[in-house]
Amino acid sequence: MITAGCDVGSLTAKAVILKDGKIAAAEVLRASAAPEKSAQQVMELAVKKAGIAMTDIAYCVGTGYGRKHINFVNAVESEIACHGRGAVWQVPSARTVVDIGGQDAKAIRVDDKGNVERYVYNDKCASGTGRFLEIIADALDIKLEELGDIATKSTEKLTLSNQCVVFAETEIISLVSEGKEIADIVNALHQAVANRAASLARGISVEADAVMTGGVAKNSGMFRALERALGVTLKSVPDPQINGALGAALFAQDAVAAGVK
């Protein structure tokens, strides 16, 4: 049985193809302005990588903020449900999932089957989302992917006094002009984003094991900062960025098993 999941986020589009319960292919692509186009492209890449044809896919589920614009899916599922499902498939002991996306953050409590028990969500304020990292990386003229490595070189502990992205950007510019080290600033940035996400997560009371999903989880500095903010050891998810698409593909698998057309 071949099923697929497609997660169109604000920054990236992800596709996962499941073949007989195993990941046959996973792809991540920088999202363009048109979500339907990003979905099509990332799915074509995944299909090619899996060495199959689009017509071999028995069922496809879409998710992510652009899910309503994907025209090839059979059904759509919420990001919350997909992230919960994907996380428990990747880490069976996961009971709390913290997902930091490009323009939102969520914390989800799941049961042993990946069913959502409780969740909290923030898409009202850019602080605590991937956008915070993106804006500051841009202001510091460094690549988003480099933040994690840069933070490891930090020697002095700095603390940002502002939570608001707009005010924090000004604060960071003054820190740079005061001659503070970029590594120390990046470290402080990670902690600020993590603190905000952690205070969101505490709203559903974090239970072990906790995992972090989303592209931001690939940033080792953010991973450690979230551990510090939550005061727990996070289990690492093998492939955090494709977690939502994976959950979608698992829902597609259920649909096929249940005989849904």
Next chain:
Amino acid sequence: MTRVAGCDVGSLTSKAVIMEDGRVLESVIIKSKARPWESADEVMKQALGKAGLSMADIKFCVGTGYGRDKITFVNEAVSEIACHGRGARWLLPTVRTVIDIGGQDCKAVKLDDSGNMLKFITNDKCASGTGRFLEVMAKVLGVELGDLGALSVKAKSPITLASACTVWAQADVIQHLNDKVPVEDIAAGVNAAMASRMATLANNIGVERDVCMTGGVAKNDGVVSALEKLLGVRIKRIRRADPQLAGALGAALIAGDRANGGKA
């Protein structure tokens, strides 16, 4: 003859007021410099210059604003809340609620009949609802901050911004620009978003008449009229002096009290 001064160092602008026996002699507003003390020195130097005075002629000087503790020449630093309340009361004697929107904060102050402060609420945690929000939007729209009000009055079908967050609202404004929405309609949406955020804050302390607005944003008629609609009250326009001077004016009035033997 007693001459006193008030100096209000804000994040965006710095203000100085010199008073002589209870009337305003001179006032100056400048764009703030990188260091608060540089802003204070410069704005006071200009005000003294205009009045043909030197610092030695000033009997008492009060500093206020976010940079008040860094001003070298003042005799005393007083909170912005106290200064804005006092200044607003002088500008409009019947005022009971003062709404002040500064460059990086906003506040609402409630006064009793005699001008004593009853309650206040302030937001300096989130850029939304502060002058910074308008500054960011004006930059994206490619217009002067001071022109936003006049622009929004010309709007035919104002847009509604999807989010209060400055970061998300900025993306929203860019999208509207790409969709070729007229700048006036976007400016009206920006002012309405600003007013809505301020109204939520002000309603927390209960708005009582008369209401006035101080700070630079009080000169943006788009925000003022949107706020009137949301609060359901008329906001009395200040004519006695520039509403942006309220903090410095309050500081100068408090300096006057001190010079006349009022307790520090």
